[in-house]
Amino acid sequence: MTPDTILAVFFCSLAFFVFGGIAALILSRFNTFASFWGAGVAMGGSLIGLCAVSAGFAVGHPFQSVLRIPLGGFCTLHFGFDPLSLFFAGITLLLGFVTPLYGLGYLRAHDDGKPAGPHWFCFNGLLAGMLLVFLARDAVGFLIAWELMALTSLGLVLYNHEDRRVRQAGWLYLVASHMGAAALLLFFLMLAHDRGGFAFSAFMAHRPTGFAAHANLLFLLAVLGFGTKAGFMPLHVWLPEAHPAAPSHVSALMSAVMIKTGIYGLLRALEWIGPWNPAWGWALIFIGLSSGLLGALFALANDDIKRLLAYSSIDNIGILTLGIGIGVLGVTYHIPLMAAAGFAGALLHLLNHALFKGLLFLSAGAVYQAAGTRQISRLGGLFKTMPRTALCFLVGAVAICALPPLNGCVGEFLIYWGAFKGYLSNPTAPIAPLLIAVIAGLALIGGLAVATFAKTFGIVFLGEPRAPLAHAPRDPGLLLIIPMLILVVACFSVALFAQRVVSGLSPVLTQIAAGGGAAPETILPLNALFRPLTLLATVFALILAAGLALYLVRRRLLKNRPVAAGVTWDCGYAKPTSRMQYTPASFAQPLLDPFTPLLNRRIFSRIPRALFPKSSTLSTGSSDLFQTKFFIPLVRSLNRSMNLFRWLQTGRVQIYVLYIVIALIGVILWSFH
Amino acid sequence: MITALILTPFCLGLLAFVLRSDLLRRWVLVLGAAIHLLLTGLCIWIPPSPEAHGWLALDAPGTLFLALSSTLFFAAAIYAFGYLRVESDSAQHQDLEDGFLFDNEPEAVFCGCLLFFLSTMTLVAASRHLGLLWVAIEATTLASAPLICFHRHHRSLEATWKYLLVCSVGIALALLGNFFLVIALSFHTAGSHVSLAMADLQNNMSGVNPAWLKAAYGFLVIGYGTKMGLAPMHTWLPDAHSESPSLVSALLSGAVLSTAFLGILRATQVCAWGGQLEFARPVLIVFGSFSVLVAAVFLFSQSDYKRMLAYSSVEHMGIMALGLGLGGTAIAGVFFHAINHSLTKAALFLVAGNILACTGTKSSNQVHGLLQRLPFSGTLWLLGFFAITGLPPFGMFFSKLIILKAAVDQGALVLAGVLLILLAIVFMGMTTIVLRMCLGPADPNRPITPERLSSVLPPLALLLLALLVAWVWPEPLRNLIVESARLFDPQFLPGGHLP
């Protein structure tokens, strides 16, 4: 296919989203039909788009086309694609194909007479917005797509807007994304001023060969703008509110793909700004470490399963930012192996996170739907009633903990590898301590992730139910299971074919590294990564095989033996109840204790009084440090300082005339100036 | 032609005063609006020749604002048709906030003044003489004052009083500005009569006295700025907008502020001809930024949603003044901004009227679940909010972009940054109000009233028009904006700065 055809196919997919979405809105009256229609066009459009992506990778070079839309008569919109955007578009469309199916079942199950048309309109709009973000080839089109994405996802988040907390989340999300967009606007305006045009081609054509004028400011603005979307600490505050508020398939789409548009933008920004400053690598690594560690800690401290997953997204964004930071350092310090591994690890982790976080959100949604609560401390023993969901969640959990034999391990392995290589290449370099910190930090993040997901899986699915549920939970129907299974298969296949994935990504990686001013002849030594990746995949396959073999042996051993069922060892206590099980808060407590001030943890207790106390309670809660200690006070003080000026509008007309007098005197003085 | 444009609504207004039948009078109102709209369309199609010694002529900005006023008036007239029918159902009305009873102004006065109002606005747009312009702007104040106190109760009276006093002080200062201009001109035209017609001014400004010109400009900016709502002279604006009937607020915000902006535009033109543009620019930039700041302060924790719209008008007038001050490429953005602001804000005020009629309160704290209770108005309210805060795909996004681009291009990075922060604060304030109102469960105790077509159609049409203008960009409009921009930048090329 020629690039033009591919772009046309992309637009065909966009047309599916846009017109299909509008049709769903119009068809709102026929609710069932509108749902099927809306989900159908989303899946169809994604499928068409995926075809275009696979064809686009075959083109292998950037392509740009101009669409003359007389926007306000002042500009034209450009569209096109290159390896970087194809990669992101591919992930988006994959999730765009999987999640509508789930959403169809999910929304039908808690049918409360709410019209489905607007929801599917927004859903398709979000897909269109994300696709346009990747296809846009000029700043104006990019910003339009960016806001389209924000607004449609806001509509999705507000699906249950009868709930006060959902409304608050929606407000926070809208405000945060607007702030981010404001930073981006300034970023693009400055860039357009420097480069003489809004088209990306102009950004690239007039890229400075040396260090760009106010490049650091540009980088800062890009981090602020794109980081808000990606959820960098401490710009993340909207994320743990908005993701749990949305229906689960939307949370999956947002967490798996939408926040990645921030990473896409950051990578693009790095490409545009020009030769990189090593300081940016440092900055990215600091951001990565703080997001990763704090995200992991907040996740561990949380009791709401979807909120926990949202924090874990921040943690994973941190990990892949570490990868990008290592890549940037690799390019700026001329350590090709480190650059290759860093960027490859970041991209691979991005792909992996999309898959396993999507999977985790989908299965968490199934749990929420079946059990009617998202509080981990009220759940338990769901493995027996919902085995399929539990296994899907387990796959996701193992993957997100970066454990073999799943895909999460591969991406993090590459990031470790890059850090190790970077350190070994020059252990006395100034970046050496930073790399040590990266390695230790990654390990700590990994440990915290293990604790988090051991807690989540163990408490939710294992043991006994901790609280009576509204209705007996059971595995969801096929509409919900099939999407999860697709993602499970995808997780395994990325793990087993990691080497192919990385070699397939080589044009993307080369493009990214070229942006940093790496000389065109220094091609990233991706081949050095292939042997470790192949071996890794072999080991994974062997582990699966060995596990299966051992399982068969064990079954054979127990075949003709007495297998009895009893009670769990209760230390001789006569009457254990399910409420005596360990709580998630207790499970996490030893790890969290050292971080109490960071987590803003509080202990609520009712101390038993009198000789024979009837009841007493003890519970802990933690709130987001940045939200409670920074943003809320900030807004409050803003409010207070704004209120200080409200006396200006006193209601007394005399004072109003006085203002005119003051202005008049000011102008007269200025005119004599 | 232009005379016909001015006189038709005037005569129909007189007719409205003497007619007995309310229904007939409403038809006269709609008829006047329709005829005016048609004539305006004709004017765009065939540019009319100047009249009255060149005192009345339509140049590009004039035509632009005339078209805007006419469109808004037509929408408001249709809205008024349904509005007046509901209002005339009972002789006495209960006050929504305090519960006392009040009666309305006679409908004859209301309709008549509305048509006079249109006539005066046309005069503003068409006058090519600074003195006439001044008279016309003063006349808009006088014609609109009775409109504001349509509901005769103490609050609307208070608003009217403030409107009159503050605007009159402003307009008196503008008169002094005109006097100073005459003085400035008479330095080199000693003995002969001094003419304030734009055509003469353009040729006579070369040897003008700078000190008097600066003073004149200062007074004109203060005077017309009062009418336009530039801070700190904006104080009448929130009161008048919140107390007047919504369709009047729509006209005030959408049309009157823009026509007052025309006054400042003319003054700046004269200042530029006199070689004092470098004096004018900082003045405009300071007033513009200060207006945005004041709007941000009062929008941040506003609870009255009509006042919110009023302060948002202050903000946008600030942006327009700022853009005019920046000059260059920003000028086209300013005109585009004016179009977007007028259409969107008028639509929002009309929707606010629907909301007020349904909920009976102007406090946003007591309005919830609009999307469910008033599905059409609620959706329009939300969309209008997106449009007015400059989110794509609405045109405000582009006009803001163009103005900010001009700021960055001129190296005013700090200004652009501060402006963006202030706009973000404004956005925060407005989001709080609008989301609070639109979302949430509808109060089950209140019946869901079906919405009238005449109350939903005008705002919908205005919003659609705003969207259409931004994306389809009709040729005549494009020419008007380009010509307007060329008044300040003869080399202006559309698309020259935004490839």
Next chain:
Amino acid sequence: MNELIDFSMMGLILLNLVLLGATRLIHSVRLVAIQGLLLGLLPLWGIADAETSLQVRLYAISLATLTVKCGLFPWMMRRIIREGPTHREVKPSIALPTALLTGIIALALAFWISHKLILPNPRLADTLIIPAGFFGIFTGLLLIVTRRTALSQVIGYVALENGIYAVGVVFAHDAPLLIELGILLDVFVAVFVMGVTVFHINRDFDHMDTDRMTELRDSPP
């Protein structure tokens, strides 16, 4: 002729100072009426130099000014005072001595401005027109800012008008149109609108105290 102008201007300045110190409404009305008389006669000084067509206009201007400023205004305001509630005082919100002091500062400011802005006409350059005009404007604004009743604000507004008119009227020869516009302003604003509104305020509020008209505001109570 300049002496006549300066005499009128001195009169204006003095009347303004007295206005700042006046305590009774009816007294203030009288003061602005006298100002109107002075201003009404102003176009007639030097009328002999003008051509015939202009002379007619100047007479007309003079007559109109006298009618409006000396006749219509005082009559209207007296009526309001008579028919309104019992308040007959100006009700200043700052003490009168302070107002007078501020007025003197404003006078100094006006003279300072007149040094910066010099009239082009050498004949008029050293007259008191500019300082008197600016002082009139400042006085008017000061009265609006510091008085509490609607009517005394209207009086302030008229004083402001008179100041502006004083600046304009000397150019009656150069641009008579503008003066006519100024009269138009008076007629419209003062007579039709303010008068009508003040009547309404009188009727609906039982007071004319604009200090108490503060329901519409954003500041916390």
Next chain:
Amino acid sequence: MNLLLPVLKIIPLLGALLAAPLIPGLINKVKAAFAGRRGPPVLQLYFDLFKLIQRGAVFSRTTTSILSAGPLLSLVSAGFVLLFIPWGPLPAPLAFEGDLVLVVALLGLGRFMTVISALDTGSSFEAMGASREVQFAALTEPSLLLILLALARMGNSLSLSTIFTALPPDQFVACGPAILLVGIGLTIALLVENCRIPFDDPNTHLELTMIHEVMVLDHTGPDLALILYGASLKLWIMALLLANLFTAWAAQAGVLPASVLILVALGLVAGLIGTIESITARLRLVKIPQLLIGAGACGILALFLLSR
């Protein structure tokens, strides 16, 4: 030789699979000697395994298949780690640039599975053990990686198989202090990974004080056998790493002499563990993190010494 090498590489692996249960036996002997007892026979673990494998099983009604997946996968993961551990000069059966990271990840998999299988029982005791386990693991992993980084720095390689052979004898002495620090760190890691005193007491009988043992309370029969065997493999792995480190100076001497040395070293490690277990008491739980961070500090210090 080239043909023989693959075969040779398998021998240590097979040896480990067979001989791993010896180490706990040796440790117990040393401890018994310290206590003045005769103690169980060295082969006791073999007897236990043999006995358990023939048994049936009892499961709690609360549990699911996760309970038995835990021991199974932790054994598999330990087994796969063995594939990457060299035997002196003899490279591991599988070796590649970066295998030391994979080793850590594999150990993590085993731990994760053990933890969730403990949670499967729904018992508070086991959950408490699991909670402590993840806490220590989260702190051990960074320390272990830092120690491995120091090792990688010494051998300038990311593969365990080349690290130990890359240190020529003359450099070995120069690196002495660093090696000692790495050794200390590795020992701490060994003790905590294998739940030995002072971190955990494998012989305790009070559920509240246990960490690892309490997590496997409800495993019976073949499952318990898998656990015990897996634990012994883990012990072997860490001990072998220590042995490799301290015999690295002799790596050039040839396979056979090196093998003898390593065997001796393994014995010494077992003796060391036994000694430590005999002469120290269990640490208070709150003190344990400090020691774990100390291990990481050893790694950083070693890195500092090496980069001087």
